[in-house]
Amino acid sequence: MLKTLRARGLSDTSLKEIALALMVLDHIHYFFSFTGAVPEWFSMLGRVSAPLFLFCTAEGFAHTHDRRTYLLRLWGMGAGMGLVQFVIGVGLGRRADGFYPMNGILRDLTVACLLWQGIDWLRQRRLGRALALVGGVGVLWPAVSLALVAALPPAGQLPLYFLSWTVLPNWAFSTDGGVWFILGGVLLYALRGRRKIQVLAWAAWAFWIDMGSVSYLLRMGGGISLGQAMLLSYQWMEVFAAPLMLLYNGQRGAGHKQLFYWFYPAHVYGLYAVSCAWILFRG
Secondary structure: OHHHHHHHOEOHHHHHHHHHHHHHHHHHHHHHHHHOOOOOHHHHHHOOHHHHHHHHHHHHHHHOOOHHHHHHHHHHHHHHHHHHHHHHHOOOOOOOOOOOOOOOHHHHHHHHHHHHHHHHHHHOOOHHHHHHHHHHHHHHHHHHHHHHHHHOOHHHHHHHHHHHHOOOOOOOOOOOOHHHHHHHHHHHHHOOOOHHHHHHHHHHHHHHHHHHHHHHHHHHOOOOOHHHHHHHOOHHHHHHHHHHHHOEOOOOOOOOHHHHHHHHHHHHHHHHHHHHHHHHHHO
16 A cells, blocks of 8 residues: 555645644644543644645745745735734634633735745846845844834734734744744755755744754753653654655646635634633532
């Protein structure tokens, strides 16, 4: 079976279906871990999901015939979820225990797409456009926002958070995986066409970054072992997405484009609503 899988490979749709299933497990743990009934391995398996979506988005962005529509779709849905996040964050609809969803991967992917466009402009020697885009999205806006957050009182920060969570996605504090996840996406895109090097370089990057939190636990954890630290801080398990990336066959597959776009917000807010009802009715 493994030999057949290697021969046929996995299409873009197949990779997204795997990522979607693992994402659901991860989010079940995310929304219901407070019950004590959801095993931690749900979230461990879920570490593979985001890298697969990042990989598939890089491939989709490279192959789409209409990058503007592709980007606007990601941006629009990310902004919509950011608006909901902001409304809940200021207190409207927050769960009784104070928790609310901070799912922002669509904003990660939006920022990544903008940086990928900058990479392509650099390859085309359109340096002015490339530097303006990469500098503005990757450096200037995050730096300005961080400076303003440091200078403004909490009430004055609200417009900044609103902008960052909606119309101006910002890796500094409005995305899900943050700058390291996005830079991993830059690596994936820059090395497209050399699959083994691309995936191995990404895996090495992700493991190196994620082991930072493991190292911190070892320093601060009161004598815990490396194995214990790696089980407590298991973001490094995202490297298990690498074998699946290597199996990608370059084919789109069945597509199901609308499913992948709409399922994400639908299941996030569906699970959140159920978790709110759980607390409300079970106390």
